[in-house]
Amino acid sequence: MALRQKLLVLYAHSPDLNSATVAWSMYDGTGKEKHTTGDSEEPPYPSVVAAMLDGWRVIQFPQQHPAFPGMEYNTAYLKYEYILEQLEDVGA
């Protein structure tokens, strides 16, 4: 048995795991799939919970910290980034 990790990164509308996916990435450690920028127009799952229902395990939650003073309402990176994994047996 040789387990390899597939990562799915979902960016949610809000910290609610049921909220809509607004951006997404996929990194495949099995080597079977290649994903790159702009390779899909619709998200693989409409929400984090929808991905969980399909067997994806959430392995990282976005932490919520108070903003630095003066930066409370700046926009920069997508804040609600959930990292999910699936482990796949690629054989011996």
Added chain:
Amino acid sequence: MPNKEDLLTTTQMAKFVADGLLRFDNVVPDELNRAALAQMEAGIERPRGGDPVQGMWQGTAIGDVVQLPQIQGIMASLVGTDPLYDHHAVHIVQPNREEGQIWHADAIIDLRTPFDIQFFYFPHDTPREMGGTMVLPGSHFRRISESDIARYQNFLGQQPMVCEAGTVMVAHHGIWHCAQPNLTDRTRYMFKLRLNPTVRQLRLWNTDDIDAPEVSSELNANHRWYGNEARLEIVNRIKLWRHLTGDEKYDLGYWLSRLENEPTAAALVA
């Protein structure tokens, strides 16, 4: 000085403020496209950054593209008639390249409200299987640094520049973008030109429609990838719109006005 009809309208300017980009299909004629493509293949002389762009590449195809009345009108509307050349690049994507470029923004080291523009000129037909450049409307206000956004792959609302020869996009310097895979057996070319304003970017366009209802509609656009931050982006747009129009009271509904209502007066108590 460009003709008034070649300047951008207020509605177009509002769309630029909301999206961070505007697209103009088929503005460069075919013969000039072919000559410009040949010049890109041969190499384009690199002028000195900070010199006036007007007069650069005179007598060449790229120089003629820059001097097209519509290009001059776009330039004048956004950065004035005499902007400075910042840099250019001929972007080449080799045939059968399956990997897209990572998402990035170009050289953002500038926290000021005045902005540079970048022209993206596509000299040949660019069908989806050839790319072209993927852009993310509404990303230009984000305070990120170049390739720090490289973990992202897809966004709701991302737009590939799929276009016919002679199409030009003009973008705010902060726009997020990436070259897309080229699955054809032909090399893909795109010419990018960055310009810096030398004048205050104040009502440089055709303002005949300054009060048109479409202006606020454009400024209110919600790009779906914003999620919970849509309101913050609306405020970013209001601030830039005030800078561009000189109207320090401009608002969309009651956003910044709310903050400008300073409750400092002492209440009269009977």
